[in-house]
Amino acid sequence: MSENTAFKPSLRLIDGTMLVAGSMIGSGIFIVSADISRNVGSAGWMMVVWLITGFMTLTAALSYGELSAMFPKAGGQYIYLKEAFNPLISFMYGWSFFTVIQTATIAAVGVAFAKFTAYIFPVFSENDVAIDLGFLRISPAQLLSILVITLLTYINTRGVNNGKIIQTVFTMTKLLSLLGLIVFGFFALKPEVWEANWTNIWDIHKLNPDGSTESYVSIAVFGAIASSMVGAIFSSDSWNNVTFIAGEIKKPRRNIGLSLALGTIIVTIIYIAMNVVYTSVLSMHEIASAERDRVAVAASHVIFGQAGTIIIAVMIMISTFGCDNGIIMSGARVYYSMAKDGLFIRKVGTLNKKAVPGIALWLQCVVASLWCLSGRYGDLLDMISFVVVVFYMLTIIGIFILRKKRPDAERPYRAFGYPVLPVLYIVMGIAFCTLLIIYKPNYTWPGLIITLSGIPVYYIIRWFEGRNPEQAMLFENEG
Template sequence: MSQHQFQPTLKLLDATMIVAGSMIGSGIFIVSADITRNVGSAGWLIAVWLITGFMTITAALSYGELSGMFPRAGGQYVYLKEAYHPLLGFLYGWSFFSVIQTATIAAVGVAFAKFAAYLFPPLSEDHVVATIGPLNISAAQLLSIAIIALLTFINTRGIQSGKAIQTTFTLAKLLSLFGLIGFGLFAFKTAVWDANWQGAWDLHKFPAQTNGSGEGGNLASYTAFAAFGAIAAAMVGSIFSSDSWNNVTFIAGEIKNPKRNIGLSLFLGTLIVTIIYVLTNFVYTGVLPLHEIATAEKDRVAVSAAHVIFGNAGTYIIAVMIMVSTFGCNNGLILAGARVYYTMAKDGLFFKKAGTLNDNNVPGFALWLQGIFAAAWSLSGQYGQLLDMISFVVVGFYILTIAGIFILRRKRPDLERPYKAFGYPVLPALYILMGLAFCILLIIFKPEYTWPGLIITLLGIPIYYLISKRGAAKEISTATVNS
């Protein structure tokens, strides 16, 4: 029986498309409504996206050093294990499998279905096709599961299949987003822009209701301290929309010249997406009054903006854009996520079969296991709430990973570092401080966004020791038999 191995076939462009494609899902088309409700002004809406972009690019530049040191499958799981202890790596992998990756795949899949319903209404989330106990199963959920199954199957056929979809769909959505920005600039309304940017830096709670004139009602101003909490709450959406940039580190074993190309793709991908996100929000503030951004139906700001830019056809244009965007996004998430479980299995910390490659040199069992779990989240309907609740955990793991650069420089000075973190030690330290501020403010002002994610993560501790104990018992048994 031949030994299957990962095939390094992905070039710099492919890796960059995985970074950008995994980041851009449906968030940029939606979350600006909630951000506006939290900060209440155009200046702070843009500032939230800029702060998030700065943090994302800074983190990506720092991960470049780690990817050069450990250019193998598993990415962040490996970095945490090497810098700290296998337990911390497992807690990340456990959270990643149980919620972070699988619930995100489910959420992106349902987003695809929701916007497909604009073109084919029977696919709506309001169209209940079955009821099983307390669960009402909608057509949108079933379509989400079908998309997850299709993309999982395609990715089991080999890295080339997944690469082709990722590069094609990511280039398509980048071009369509730049097109939206370009047409949006032509549709700019000077009066709307000027009105939105008056008092652009007045930070306040945007009212849920508007008065009869269409202007905002009484604005609830924040105290100085509460203002920081409002910014942190607003960033939950922008961080979710900018997450998954690190997925490219999970597939290091399949990237050509990973010591160079992973770090470079992280920088290029996060930079491109940050520019697109900021420009898109400038377009929103140039064509929509601020109260329309904050009160867009079902938070679908892009649909409202497209109506202004393209007329009645705008809804369908945005629907197609989001379908392309979410399809490509889910492909990247599905492709990359399975490599984490593969590496955990190799370490004896996940299902053994997940640590095998199929005849196409990809972790087929891990892909299907991930797909089944994501499908279960799709049926549950609880993925949206959980994703809000794990922003705290996601940023916490980013902080620990970047702090690992400082630890590894002392602990493993002998390791080859073909790429060193840009701006070290200032930029990595700055990210850690900003990330800590975000997490502390969430604990104070939005505790409901913190404890569920913490509980899920901490549940991994007894599981780790149970798995480790069984692994140790097997080793002792094997040694006894051999002796």
């Protein structure tokens, strides 16, 4: 394998926008509204959860535009944290990203693809056993998810243009499909359901699947909102993936910020519209009690009849296939940048003859496949939402730090609404994380343990690499 020394800028603004939108839209929007409705109990508060999440996502994306214009390099958020803070903070992010955030997301999206494929081809059912090793039972759904991840990894090792084509085609297709579902959903609106859902819309309460309700006591309301936002944040995550692939974006100082803004705006509007459709054809009880939380399937039955299941299954297959492609393509660039800094396996910091980080892609594939086999990716993704928001806040704090440390640095784009919007995001992020610590501690400590475990790993790597004079100089200069 020959090594190329530089990425080839070949992604246009439309490609970056499709990467943002395609990486955000996976299976979450089809599912998580069930859990949100159980936590808040009313259509009004369900929309508030999505609006808060959308506002936070868009605010963060607009803030990241400044950093992406300053540092248009492969690695994105990892680079921003290193420049604003130090290599330890950026490594802790990269470590969490590699061990769980990106790899477990790839696994979760891959398994979602397989689960909905089983609606059309029952042979891929998650309830069957394809391989029984005694200590581990592997379902056909898990095998299919690994096959999809491996296929997409291979395609992306053949050059960024291959991944770009898949991303653009599949994202365009899913956006048009979602728009079609929204339009048909409004035509199928049930006046009696709509009126029932949108009466007493600010009556927040716990809604049980059996239809019973429970009132919240004072401040516990905020805990319910924070718990609801876990699923919404997961559904809206991965918007920052375009920053990881900055080295392959044409006119990155302009196009990365624009693609972040356009992609997050498009997805936020679609997410809000989808939830309005849910409340126009399903009662809040039907949303909360949807089988396996598959709200979109229940809504599609009302809109399209018996064909609804197949229609949604195909839509989710398209959505998750494109989503996995985007996060597979972009994630490997973070490990590449870590390796270039001497903080990862050295070979990961090389490019293959197609000018992409092939070894990083295959390593990511292996870890994601192991998560598929474990079956624990879903729990970990819930638990990692806390850490994801913490790193988003740190990155946005980095804007303030860099404005002070490097006041004369070139800033082709400045954070929209600075300092008000960045500060508002940080305040909202602190509130979200604090409420999770108080009301959902199980959603916080596992992610923190994974992140903090990166500290000894960092110093072990630094000790080994520091024995090399060249690497020692690198650490001295950057530390």
